[in-house]
Amino acid sequence: MTPAAGRPFPTVATLLGRRRTTRCIAQVQSRLARFAAAYSALVSPSPIAAASRPSPAVATLLGRCRTTRCIAQLHARIIRLGLHNHHALLARFAAACDALECPSVAASFIAALPGSHAAAVPLRLRNAVLASLARHAPLHAALAEFKLLLQRGARPDSFSFPCVIRACARASCLSAGRALHAAAIRVGVHADLFVRTALIQFYGRCGAVGAARALFDQIHIPSEVSWTTIIVAYVNNGDIVAARNLFDRMPQRNVVHWNMMVDGYVKCGDLEGARKLFDEMPERTATACTSLIGGYAKAGNMAVARSLFDKLEDRDVFSWSAMISGYAQNGYPGQAFRVFSEFQRQGIHPDELLVVGLMSACSQLNNFRLALWIEDYIAKYSIDMNNVYVLAGLVNMNAKCGNLERATVLFESMPARDVFSYCSLMQGHCLHGSADKAVELFSQMLSEGLSPDNTMFTVVLTACSHAGLLEEGKKFFDMMKNVYLIVPSVEHYACLVSLLGRCGMLQEAYELIISMPGKPHPGAWGALLGGCKLHCNIELGKIAAKKLFEIEPYNAGNYVSLSNLYANIDRWGDVSELRAEMTEKRITKIAGRTLVLQ
DNA sequence: TTAGGGTTAG
Structure with missing residues (x-):
């Protein structure tokens, strides 16, 4: 029985039985006509x-x-x-x-x-x-379809190749791309401009700039896109000089070429070169300006980034995002939020990257309520919470702001946990009184087969110090040096000094600082002073404080620490002497405030 | 067909 004749008709019959209006009759009539057409098609x-x-x-x-x-x-x-x-x-x-x-x-x-x-x-x-398939599916699916095309006896044409070659470029799959190149030669479409441009992009992405250049040189009259592609190949492989040579040789340049070159200089860290080219642009675009803003922000020069941003007329989500994450990365979360409130007044839709910057700023403010508000904001604007950076940002923000339950749920929902997300969750535990849990997470991470980097070791050593886990801390320090071959930085030494100090092993901590390579480090001496304060060791405390006064003469915190050490052992005379010294040297401490949230 | 931004430590 045919489906058209078998199934739909009883439904139509039922509808006819229930008809109550002339409109309903018309609908049934059109449905019957459709079935009739379908039936004759099957016959x-x-x-x-x-x-x-x-x-x-x-x-x-x-x-x-x-x-x-x-x-x-x-x-x-x-x-x-x-x-x-x-x-x-x-x-x-x-x-x-x-x-x-x-x-x-x-x-x-x-x-x-x-x-x-x-x-x-x-x-x-x-x-x-x-x-x-090449655009939306994994590379193997596109390649399988291409194979199927050949098996079915179809001869691929110049339109079949570029999309699959681009997919190989995105996946940096050298072997598959080369096979497609060979197939294009066999079929005779390798000289087609679109095929060749796709191949240039492919070789460029795979780091084979020489092969890309050889193909480019074979083009009789390169298109504007071919020029862009070869220049991008050089820029992405760090050869800004070769990129510039081609740029200077171009018969005509469009805005894309200018934007790309400015961005190329930024990527190479040559901000002066980027700025010079930007000033030479016949038409200074918002895109190039945003690249420059991002470059200055990354270099920590927020003043220049801000002045460029202030002069920029047509700001898009990229430029706002560059400013927000720039302030966040440089440790100015308050400024990041000021820019964000300005952004909200523009009526521009936020995107994934903008909220990542915002969450980074929020995590530095440790503000539980603000974190809740940002999660609502993300939901309101349909931001993709499965985006790896958004998810990592959410874990980090919730962990830092004290919502460890939420952070853990998100962390466990991640399809692939990485060092970043482990770091975030561990720091959250460290900040909110469960440092032992952070150390547990570190072991879990190792058993998952992830390799800790030097940041991760700073985090785990800090956790050991907070939890007073002496043996584990020493073990991890040795593991870092001997298994992961990471040369300990001054920060790592400072963490170990802090751990030894907390555990009362002040002499050992002092000897570690003395044995440390490089210049005396305020973090390490500060950690020793903290340990001395805790265990009321005045001799070593005075040595540490003296060092700190030399390295950071205007840091009031060091004076306060020593003063508190004196106070702990009731040496009030020394306390007032130190306070007088601070007044004399005009060293002031900003009064601390505590906010208790209900 | 070509070009832009992002997460972790102290």
């Missing part, structure tokens, strides 16, 4: 006859399709109505799948067509599916 399923019969209802619905569920329904409907050899409709179906980023649905549809229908699928439609 004579010639591709030509089917192709000439349009299916306005399905085609219209495909245009309106907004969900994958809707795609699945239309998929079923096309099969039920026997419209699978209607190529114009299949092209629309593939386009809808592409828009919803589910190309494999279209690919499997075509792959499942019976032999004679499959052979009739035009190359143009196959190329569309291939391009969609």
